[in-house]
Amino acid sequence: MPDDPRRIDREEPAVAHLDHQAITAVEARGLDPHRLAREQPGDRGRLEPALGEPLLLAAHGDAVLIVRANGLDTPWGRADVAALARAGADAVLLPKVESPGMVREAVDALAGAPAALALWCMLETPRGILNAAAIAAASPRITALVMGTSDLTKELHARHTPDRLPLLTSLELCVLAARAAGVAALDGVHLDLDDDAGFEAACRQAVALGFDGKTLIHPKQIAAANELFGPTAHDVEWARRVIAAHAEAAARGQGVALLDGRLIENLHVEDARRAVALAEAIETLARR
Incomplete structure (x- = not known):
């Protein structure tokens, strides 16, 4: 998009x-x-x-x-x-x-x-x-x-x-x-x-x-x-947690992260960033 x-x-x-x-x-x-x-x-x-x-x-x-x-x-x-x-x-x-x-x-x-x-x-x-x-x-x-x-x-x-x-x-x-x-x-x-x-x-x-x-x-x-x-509030919260967990793993030199028992890879981070970006764009429109 x-x-x-x-x-x-x-x-x-x-x-x-x-x-x-x-x-x-x-x-x-x-x-x-x-x-x-x-x-x-x-x-x-x-x-x-x-x-x-x-x-x-x-x-x-x-x-x-x-x-x-x-x-x-x-x-x-x-x-x-x-x-x-x-x-x-x-x-x-x-x-x-x-x-x-x-x-x-x-x-x-x-x-x-x-x-x-x-x-x-x-x-x-x-x-x-x-x-x-x-x-x-x-x-x-x-x-x-x-x-x-x-x-x-x-x-x-x-x-x-x-x-x-x-x-x-x-x-x-x-x-x-x-x-x-x-x-x-x-x-x-x-x-x-x-x-x-x-x-x-x-x-x-x-x-x-x-x-x-x-x-x-x-x-x-x-x-x-x-x-x-649009993403739900739960979707956005999860997406932000995914991004944070992966960033912490990367800081430790690890390519993957574990979040609530789920394996988090780059592809999940891309989806998460897309969801957060959409939510932020919707919020921007709502304020106009």
Whole structure:
């Protein structure tokens, strides 16, 4: 994951359109990053006019602003990406990415954009999943892979099941590609807003698989996603003890430590440092 404390990808809520009321409603709920999305290509008039309002894209404080463009397979995709190059967003969310060539096309359209402008690639087709590793490595601008689980389920002719068994291979391939490229991996949305237990189960599954966060469809899901993807107080306490125990062992010239009967090696210290860094970044955001 990126080192910037603002970029904690525990949740990525989607605002349906670029309007001030929707943005305010999301920001009031304590999000980390968020995206502004248009899912309906026929609603063409909403993206570029909104991007012409610098105040709209600048008035978000410390929130990370990700704007979803139309796909490059549509008549408007390249123009959307080009407009975003100068709009002041933090990242462009590109849907239905299927190949490194599509990434290169998007990067070409971003010519002249700030070096910090990131590209997030959605994987929501079989071809995209099978090319995930090549996509993730296609440009230094890429900082996240985002699963599009709803469209992918449709494309696979699969069923929506509570355990998401039909998607497990695809989910794991996304995480593998993200880890190999050193970028973040975000799980797909949970569509049933009344299914709190199912949402929690999907989040726990995503955490177990190695995802950094989850895309959301409603602000009501933010608090639960933050809690489930963030380290618990017990996790942080244990992580600090692991780091301290290993440091004491290293001072004695030992490569491993024993803590509460458990063997502690370098790999455990790396995990512990990651947990502490995430907890500290979350705390920093909470104070802002």
